[in-house]
Amino acid sequence: MLTLTPVERSALRAEAHGLKPVVMIGESGLTESVMKEIAASLDAHGLIKVRVFGDEREERVAIYEQICEELGAAPVQHIGKLLVLYRPKKEAVKERSSKAGKGMREVTIVKASASGTKKPSVTKVMIKGNERVTAGGNIKRAKTRQTSTKKNALNK
Numbered sequence: 101m102l103t104l105t106p107v108e109r110s111a112l113r114a115e116a117h118g119l120k121p122v123v124m125i126g127e128s129g130l131t132e133s134v135m136k137e138i139a140a141s142l143d144a145h146g147l148i149k150v151r152v153f154g155d156e157r158e159e160r161v162a163i164y165e166q167i168c169e170e171l172g173a174a175p176v177q178h179i180g181k182l183l184v185l186y187r188p189k190k191e192a193v194k195e196r197s198s199k200a201g202k203g204m205r206e207v208t209i210v211k212a213s214a215s216g217t218k219k220p221s222v223t224k225v226m227i228k229g230n231e232r233v234t235a236g237g238n239i240k241r242a243k244t245r246q247t248s249t250k251k252n253a254l255n256k
Contacts, residue, residue: 104176112147112176116184121151130163132249139171146189203229211237
């Protein structure tokens with residue numbers, strides 16, 4: 101279980117104030133699927149709220165402690181039926197395709213048929229960083245940025 105300093109806990113409480121609960125624990129309690137959902141939410145967001153439906157305070161405290169122990173999360177706040185949990189996000193390593201060069205990315209272009217009755221054509225294209233795909237499915241290069249004549253005159 102993670103431990104937080106009072107300053108960290110206070111900052112996380114302030115950050116969690118505007119959040120809505122992402123996981124709800126119903127009458128069946130803390131099941132394996134609920135734990136998986138909480139773990140996935142913690143991985144995605146880092147700071148989450150969980151709502152527990154049930155009137156027994158002792159049960160909610162036990163659920164809170166169990167979640168923190170099993171998932172390695174830090175308890176931030178427990179107010180009524182809301183539990184606030186924190187676990188640092190896992191950094192996802194982005195893999196680039198081997199054929200993609202520096203500044204290149206793969207884009208899928210879907211063009212509707214001219215008659216509208218046939219299947220749309222789907223093509224995968226490598227585009228450069230300064231290119232974009234238009235709404236019609238064409239590739240356009242970005243125009244060079246205009247420079248201000250006034251700013252150029254002031255800089256000289």
